[in-house]
Amino acid sequence: MLRVPLNQILVIIVLSLVVGFFVNIIRSDSIPLLAKEMSITKNLDEISGEPVAISLLQAKTLFDKGVVFVDARGEEYFADGHIQNSWNSGFFMELMFKLDSAQTKSGLVVLYCGEDECGSSEELADDLYNEGFSKLFVFKGGWQEWNEAGYPVE
Amino acid sequence: MSNEMKNMMVMICRIFLGFMFIYASLDKIANPEEFAKQIGYYKVLPFGIENILGIILPWTELIVGVCLIAGLLVDGAALLSIIMMLVFILAISQAMLRGIDITCGCFKVSADSDKLGLDTIIRDIIFFVMSMIVLNRQERKFEFLPKSD
Numbered sequence: 182m183l184r185v186p187l188n189q190i191l192v193i194i195v196l197s198l199v200v201g202f203f204v205n206i207i208r209s210d211s212i213p214l215l216a217k218e219m220s221i222t223k224n225l226d227e228i229s230g231e232p233v234a235i236s237l238l239q240a241k242t243l244f245d246k247g248v249v250f251v252d253a254r255g256e257e258y259f260a261d262g263h264i265q266n267s268w269n270s271g272f273f274m275e276l277m278f279k280l281d282s283a284q285t286k287s288g289l290v291v292l293y294c295g296e297d298e299c300g301s302s303e304e305l306a307d308d309l310y311n312e313g314f315s316k317l318f319v320f321k322g323g324w325q326e327w328n329e330a331g332y333p334v335e
Numbered sequence: 336m337s338n339e340m341k342n343m344m345v346m347i348c349r350i351f352l353g354f355m356f357i358y359a360s361l362d363k364i365a366n367p368e369e370f371a372k373q374i375g376y377y378k379v380l381p382f383g384i385e386n387i388l389g390i391i392l393p394w395t396e397l398i399v400g401v402c403l404i405a406g407l408l409v410d411g412a413a414l415l416s417i418i419m420m421l422v423f424i425l426a427i428s429q430a431m432l433r434g435i436d437i438t439c440g441c442f443k444v445s446a447d448s449d450k451l452g453l454d455t456i457i458r459d460i461i462f463f464v465m466s467m468i469v470l471n472r473q474e475r476k477f478e479f480l481p482k483s484d
Binding site for chain 2 (some may be wrong): 185186188189190191192193194196197198200201202204207208210212213214215216217218253254255269270273276284292295297300301304306307308311312327
């Protein structure tokens with residue numbers, strides 16, 4: 182018969198809560214209790230810093246300007262179809278090297294994944310930002326919204 | 336299997352899981368913002384509450400790990416370990432089914448940590464079984480709170 186030690190679980194959880202919140206209050210890099218969602222930027226020209234989200238129309242504007250698009254989905258999804266001329270993210274170090282060779286770290290990059298509720302493009306944007314890339318856009322509508330709009334794919 | 340062998344197996348599971356949880360918690364405690372973001376990439380939690388989980392979960396892992404090794408509240412630690420493994424297995428499975436290609440965030444929060452895959456699920460299933468062995472032990476050896484039999 183399995184034991185169900187609810188009182189012990191309670192002790193461990195309460196201890197975690199107390200220590201976790203206390204440490205978060207006193208540390209210099211404390212975080213807010215609720216995370217902010219990445220908001221869609223209003224002005225594409227005023228971007229320099231943390232990654233920002235963009236709408237479908239803004240993504241199309243950047244696409245028409247020839248900005249590099251990176252598909253953050255797995256290879257099998259990329260092979261099934263992707264935004265025209267976009268790169269598959271592949272291995273992170275490889276992507277970084279490729280981006281660095283093609284343009285500087287302040288070059289514009291658009292990242293996308295399947296649809297609004299996939300986190301791969303946000304993760305990739307944050308990772309690139311941590312490596313010094315400063316003009317990163319996350320197209321949250323992703324492949325699904327782009328494809329449904331009938332924009333160029335391959 | 337003799338009782339001694341069973342007790343030995345329980346001790347091995349306790350120590351292995353204990354060190355595993357402690358190791359898994361350290362990078363997350365050092366980088367709470369990155370860990371919270373990592374939870375957010377799974378896209379399962381509403382209202383931005385990934386930050387609350389990012390603040391608490393690493394400490395739960397650390398305390399569970401210490402309890403398993405030190406012989407404190409072992410039943411509670413083992414059951415929490417089982418619950419955490421079930422939650423991790425579900426979170427990873429749903430992400431994989433939805434084609435979300437992200438890193439696991441299981442042990443490290445940096446970009447070079449493991450990608451989600453079948454191996455991460457199998458690993459968590461093994462940890463789940465080990466936690467079950469600890470919870471289902473017949474004898475309490477080297478336990479100090481509550482005391483051994």
